[in-house]
Amino acid sequence: MTTVTVERPRRANGHVPPPPPPTGGGDGPDREPGPRRPLLDNVRLAMLFLICGEVMFFGGLVSAFLVLRVTAAQWPPPLQPRLPVGVTGVNTLVLLASSVAMAAASAALVQRDPGTLVRRLLLAGGLGAAFLLVQGYEWIRLVGYGLTVGSGAYGTTFYTVIGTHAAHVVAAVVWVGVTAWLAACGRFVDGQTGALRACAIYWHFVVALWPILYVAVYLV
Amino acid sequence: MTSDTRNRQTLRLLLTIVGALIVAAFLIGIRW
Numbered sequence: 001m002t003t004v005t006v007e008r009p010r011r012a013n014g015h016v017p018p019p020p021p022p023t024g025g026g027d028g029p030d031r032e033p034g035p036r037r038p039l040l041d042n043v044r045l046a047m048l049f050l051i052c053g054e055v056m057f058f059g060g061l062v063s064a065f066l067v068l069r070v071t072a073a074q075w076p077p078p079l080q081p082r083l084p085v086g087v088t089g090v091n092t093l094v095l096l097a098s099s100v101a102m103a104a105a106s107a108a109l110v111q112r113d114p115g116t117l118v119r120r121l122l123l124a125g126g127l128g129a130a131f132l133l134v135q136g137y138e139w140i141r142l143v144g145y146g147l148t149v150g151s152g153a154y155g156t157t158f159y160t161v162i163g164t165h166a167a168h169v170v171a172a173v174v175w176v177g178v179t180a181w182l183a184a185c186g187r188f189v190d191g192q193t194g195a196l197r198a199c200a201i202y203w204h205f206v207v208a209l210w211p212i213l214y215v216a217v218y219l220v
Numbered sequence: 221m222t223s224d225t226r227n228r229q230t231l232r233l234l235l236t237i238v239g240a241l242i243v244a245a246f247l248i249g250i251r252w
Contacts, residue, residue: 040227048231052238059242063249 043194047201054168058209061164062216065157069220077154081145083218084138091134092214095169098127099207102176106200114189121180124203128173135166158217165206165213172206175199 011017069075076082105120139159149159179199182188188196 040224040231042223042227045227045231049234052234056238056241059245063245 041194043198044201047198047205050202051205054205054209058161058164058213061161062213065161065217066220068153068157072153075154077152079146080151080154081142081147083158084141085218087134087138088214088218091131092211094127094134095131095207095210098124098131099204101127102200102203102207106197109188109193109196112189114183114186117188118180118184121176121183125173125176125180128169128176128203132166132169132173135162161213161217165210168206168209172199172203176203 101120101124105117105124108114108116108120147155147158149155176199179196182195
């Protein structure tokens with residue numbers, strides 16, 4: 001077996017300079033990710049697959065809602081309750097705050113601080129649960145005012161679009177709860193953080209989706 | 221080929237498919 005050695009020119013003092021550090025790759029297709037080019041690992045790719053599917057799914061729902069909304073003679077229909085814009089607006093801020101808490105949890109993960117990580121995960125999950133509680137309360141009030149799934153296109157589209165998002169928030173809250181429990185068991189201290197990063201990506205997606213739905217359903 | 225490069229190729233394919241579906245949906249919507 002032969003090894004190839006590259007001769008480096010000696011300095012004036014006779015020493016051979018050390019080899020240059022790895023640069024992170026050249027411009028070829030096999031280059032390593034540079035500092036400004038985040039690594040696209042399997043976890044991120046899998047979550048992007050999921051998010052692309054979700055985007056198309058919600059795109060279809062919102063498109064159907066807007067088609068029915070535009071073609072309706074009057075919206076909301078007569079004798080149907082108005083949607084709670086103010087309370088839901090405040091609730092939107094609660095959900096956005098949960099995304100900040102999740103970002104802080106990711107920062108705690110980088111700093112290898114498991115205690116803070118668990119606390120911030122629980123805070124994010126708690127804010128998500130608060131969002132769901134307020135949504136549920138508003139739904140009960142709307143049903144009391146007569147807005148049900150059978151109340152024509154108005155009720156059907158509202159409960160379908162908002163309910164589908166609420167189901168996603170429920171899934172995200174459960175996921176964060178399980179992730180926080182794993183973190184409390186010391187799961188992510190060994191650097192294997194794929195499950196937590198996937199959870200954070202999903203959480204940010206669910207939160208980012210809500211303002212779009214809020215504007216489309218409540219404000220337009 | 222590194223995992224990162226392979227994943228980026230897959231992502232490009234995914235975005236191409238999603239883009240084609242969005243264009244197709246738009247065209248069908250215009251027809252509708």
